[in-house]
Every structure is written in structure tokens, then in C-alpha cells.
Amino acid sequence: MAIHTPPVAVFDLDGTLADTAVDLVGTLNVILDREGLAPLPVDDARDMIGAGARALIQRGFEAAGKELAPAYLDDLFRQFMVHYGENICVKTRLFPGVRTALRRLDAAGFILAVCTNKVEEHSVKLLDALGVSHLFAANCGRDTFPYFKPDPRHLTMTVERAGGHPGRAVMIGDSRTDIVTAQNARIPCIAVPFGYTDVPVQELGPDLVIEHFDELFAAVENVLKPMAA
Numbered sequence: 001m002a003i004h005t006p007p008v009a010v011f012d013l014d015g016t017l018a019d020t021a022v023d024l025v026g027t028l029n030v031i032l033d034r035e036g037l038a039p040l041p042v043d044d045a046r047d048m049i050g051a052g053a054r055a056l057i058q059r060g061f062e063a064a065g066k067e068l069a070p071a072y073l074d075d076l077f078r079q080f081m082v083h084y085g086e087n088i089c090v091k092t093r094l095f096p097g098v099r100t101a102l103r104r105l106d107a108a109g110f111i112l113a114v115c116t117n118k119v120e121e122h123s124v125k126l127l128d129a130l131g132v133s134h135l136f137a138a139n140c141g142r143d144t145f146p147y148f149k150p151d152p153r154h155l156t157m158t159v160e161r162a163g164g165h166p167g168r169a170v171m172i173g174d175s176r177t178d179i180v181t182a183q184n185a186r187i188p189c190i191a192v193p194f195g196y197t198d199v200p201v202q203e204l205g206p207d208l209v210i211e212h213f214d215e216l217f218a219a220v221e222n223v224l225k226p227m228a229a
């Protein structure tokens with residue numbers, strides 16, 4: 001079956017496009033401090049990122065050795081969302097080469113999209129602050145659809161919302177969640193090794209690993225080639 005829509009490159013956000021760890025852990029530490037708990041060093045907490053803010057709080061409290069009742073977690077989550085929303089781009093930066101790589105894909109006719117476990121409002125706000133939101137045809141967060149990563153429908157619905165077809169798309173991510181999501185959606189996955197993961201991404205079975213965004217364009221062409229054949 002020939003697919004006539006342009007190819008779609010779908011990006012994870014935290015740990016892939018942007019190094020968000022300092023601001024995310026900064027907010028986590030504000031919440032821990034309000035509970036009388038010691039802050040976590042960013043290096044210890046960065047691999048807790050990737051499954052959304054609720055999971056980050058849960059993992060942070062686990063690391064601090066404190067139990068959290070579900071109703072209380074809801075309350076802390078609301079506090080987290082307010083504080084993080086107001087401090088979303090204090091230290092957060094795009095990884096080297098991201099802007100150039102996005103422009104190159106855009107110029108070559110790719111549709112670009114974001115599929116993140118951040119809530120959509122925060123994803124839009126952050127990409128605005130980083131000056132790249134205009135490059136994305138769709139920006140889909142954890143709350144955009146009734147499904148979120150690792151559910152493959154978060155990814156396939158992102159591709160469709162961007163105006164593309166899941167049969168001609170590629171996912172770029174930093175974690176097991178992204179790789180499993182892409183595999184279950186039958187979409188090839190390119191992994192970056194500089195994001196947030198407790199297991200080296202090479203061991204998680206991505207189709208390709210790139211060390212720098214300068215390598216992205218060639219990698220995307222590589223994984224899409226078998227589909228065009």
C-alpha cells in the first residue's frame with residue numbers, strides 16, 4: 001500500500017529534545033522540602049524522569065523513604081504542576097544540535113511532532129519558551145488522548161493528528177518507554193543515549209542509536225528506507 005502523506009518524525013521531549021532534569025528535580029525538591037524531606041541530587045533523580053510528573057513524585061518519595069497515600073499524591077501533584085509551570089524553563093535547554101536538526105527535517109519535507117508524558121499544556125509552554133514550538137504540527141502530552149506512552153496509541157494518534165500515517169513515521173526517544181511504545185506501534189525508533197534511563201538505551205533494542213543530533217537526518221533516512229521499498 002503506497003502512503004502519500006509526508007513522513008513524520010515524532011520526538012519525545014524530556015531527555016530527548018531538552019535537558020529538563022534540573023528544573024523538574026528543582027520542583028520535586030521544593031515539594032520534598034515542604035514535606036520536611038531532604039532534596040535529591042539532580043544526578044540521583046534524573047533517571048526518575050520519563051513517566052510523567054506523578055511518577056516522578058512517587059519515585060522521589062520512594063527514594064526519600066516516605067510512603068504516599070494516593071489522595072495525598074493527588075494534592076502534591078497539583079502543587080507540583082503549579083510550581084513547575086511557573087519554573088519550566090529556568091535551566092532547561094535544548095540538547096546540542098536540536099534546532100538545526102529540526103530545521104533540516106522540516107526543510108526536507110518531514111512533518112514534526114512531539115509525543116511526551118508531560119501534560120500538553122506544559123509541553124507547549126516549554127517548546128514556546130525554547131523557541132521551537134512553531135516547528136511542530138502536533139504536540140501531544142499525557143492528557144491529550146485517553147492513552148499515554150507506553151500505550152502505542154499515544155504515538156499513532158500523534159502521527160495522525162500531525163497529518164501523517166503510522167506506516168511512514170519514526171520515533172526519537174531516550175527511554176525504555178519510548179522504545180517499547182514505538183515497537184508496539186510498529187514504528188522504527190532512534191534512541192539518544194544522553195537522556196534519562198537507568199539502563200543504557202543500546203540494551204533496549206532501538207533500531208539505531210545516535211550520539212549527537214547532527215547524526216539524526218541520516219539515521220531517519222536509514223530507518224525509513226526499508227518502508228519506502
Ligand SMILES: O=C(O)COP(=O)(O)O
Pocket residue numbers: 012013014015049050051052053056115116117118
Ligand atoms: O516524565 C515526564 O515529565 C515526561 O517525559 P517524556 O517527555 O520523556 O515523555
Ligand SMILES: [Mg+2]
Pocket residue numbers: 012013014015016049050173174175195196
Ligand atoms: Mg524522555
